[in-house]
Amino acid sequence: MDSRKLMEFGKSSYIISLPKNWIRSNKLKKGDSLHLKESAGDIILSLSNEEKELPQKKIIIDTKDKSIGWIKAEVVGSYLNCYDLIEIRFNGLETRLPQIKEIIRNLSGLEIMEQTSSKMAAKDILNPKEVDINSIIRRMDVILRSMIDDGISCFSETNREKMETLEINIRQRDEDINRLYFLSHRVIKNALKNPSFGRALGMDPWQLYSSALIILRLEKIGDRQKRIATLCLNSKQSKKWKNDVSLIYQDMRDKYLDVMKSYYTNNLAIAFEVETSNKNRINNCNELLKKSDSADSARIIENLSAMTTSIKYISRDVIGTQD
Template identity: 45%
Template sequence: MVKIDVRKLISFGKGSYIVSMPKSWIEKNNLKKGDLISVSDDGFELILKANQEEKKSDPKEIDIDSKGKDMEVLKAEIVSSYLNNYDTINIQFDNNNNEAPKIKEILRNLSGLEIMEQTSSRISAKNLININEISIGNIIRRMDIITRAMIEDAILCLTGQCSDDSIHHRDIDVNRLYFLGSRVIKNAMINPRVAKSLGKDPWQLHSETLMILRLERIADSQKRISRYLSKLSLDKTSINDLNKIYISMSEAYNDVMKSYYNQDKGLALNIEVTNKDRTISCDKFLEKFTLTHSNSKSKSIHSSHVIIAKIIENLKSTSVEIRNIARTVLCCE
C-alpha cells in the first residue's frame, strides 16, 4: 500500500502559499537550502523534481581484516562490500599466511574490481567501471546466453561429450554477472537519478532483481547436474529417458525467456501451467529407475540411486525457477 504524506498548506505573504518538504525526500536527492526544484502543474497534481545536476559522491572505501576468519566468511564480507558499492576494498592478512591467492581469486570473480596494490600482508582492489552506465537488460541477456548453453551441454556430461569443468567455469561467469547486476540494481534503487537515466521504475528494478536471481539459480543447478552426471553410468534406456526430460526442460527455458523478451503472457501462462507436467516426468523417471534396479545388491547401483535422486532434485529446481520467470512476466503490466 502506498503511504500518502498529508501536509498543511501555509499562507505566506499576500499571494503565496508554502508546503514543507519531506526530510527523507530532501536527503534522498542530496538537496540543500537554495537548490532549485522543478514544479509541473498537472491539474489536480503538482509534480516536484530535483533540478540540480547529480553531485559526485566521495568514493567509498572499506578495510577488511581476514585474520582468524574462515575463507567462506571472508568471501561473504568481500562480496557484500562489493554489492554495497564500495569503490575500494582493502584486505589485511598475516604475512606468513597463504591466503593471498584465494583472496585474489575472489576479487577477480567480481566484475570491475582490479587489484591495484599487493604487499606481503595487504591487497587493495579498486572498482574501475561506472555502474551508472551499465545496462541491466544487457546483463540479463548475457546471463541468458550462458545459461541456455549450460542447459544444452549439461546432459552431454553423461556420455563424456562435455566436461563438467566447462559447465563449472561458465557458472562462475554467470555468478560474476549476477553480482554485477545486483550492484547496478541496488545503486539505481537508492539513487532516483540513476533509475531515471536507466529508464527504470521501482517495479521494473524489482522484476529484474528476480530475473537475475532466477537465472543464477538455474545455472547453479546445471553446474550440480553436470557434476553428478559425470560420475554416473546408465543403461541405454535410462539415458534416453533422462535425455527426453532434459529436452523438455531446455524447450521450456527457451520459451520462458522468449516470453520475457516479448512480454508474451500467453506463452508465460503455458509455462506456468505445464510446470506440473515437467515435475511429474522427473518423479516418474526416478520411480522407474528405482523399480528397475530394486533387486540389485550392487554398491554401484546404490550409489547411482543417490546420484539420480540428486539430479532429479536439481531438474525439478530448474523447472520451478523457469515457472517463476513465467510468473514475473505475468505480473508485468
C-alpha cells in the same frame, strides 16, 4: 507521514516547505535544482540529475583466523552492499594471496589498486549508471542456452574425456553467470537506494525489482546446470535411464526457450502455457525418480525439478508484471 500546508505565491504559483533534515542530509542550498515526477496523482520529489557525488564507502576486512571461504563471503558481501573500497588486511605472511586475488577478479568492476605485505586494496572502477540491466539479462540467457545444451549432451556422450570437457565448460560458464548476477545485484541495489541511478538506467523501482527477480531465476537455473553436469559425470546409470533423462531435459530446454521468448516479447499466452504445463514436467521427474537406484541419480532428478520450478517462476514474473 509528515503533512505540509500548500501556500499561494503570487497569482499563478503555489509553494510548499521542505523538511530541514532532508535539506541538510542531501547538502542542498538555495538555488539548487530538484527533480519532479508526476505519478498516479502523486508528485515524486528527488534530487536533480546533476546530483552531488556521493561519498565513497570503505570497508576493512581482517583475514586473521578466517578460512578462505569466510574471506570470500565477506568480500562478496561487501561488493553486493555497494562498498567502493575494500581493504583486506593480512596478519603476517598471507599464503592465500592467489585465492584472494581470484575472488576479486570474479567481481566485475573491482580492481586491485594496491598490494603490500600487510594489505590489499581493491576499488570499484565501474560506473553503475552505465550498466545496462537488460543487456545483462540477455547475456545471462545466451550463456544459459549453451549450458543447457551441453548439459543434455552429457547424457548421450560416452567418451569420458569429452564428458569431462563438457562439465568443465559448464562450470566455467556458471562462474560467468555468477559474475553477471553479482554485478546486476550491486547495480540494482544502488539504483533503488539512489533514485538518480535509476533514472540514469531508465528504470523505475518496479522495473528494477522485476529485473532482479528474473536475474535471480536465471542464476538459479545456471547453478542447476553445473550440479547436473557434475552428477552426470560421476554417476553410473543405464543407457535407458540416461535416454529418459535426456528427453525430460530437452523438454525443459524447450520450455526455457519459450519462457524467455514470452519475457522478451511480453507474450502472456506463452507464459500461461509454461505455467500450466509445469505440473506435467514435475510428474515426469517424479516418475523417473522412482527408477533411480543411486543417490547421484536422485539428485540429478531433484535438480531438474528445481530447474523447471525456476522456469515456472519466470513465467509468473512475466504474468505479474502486466499493467
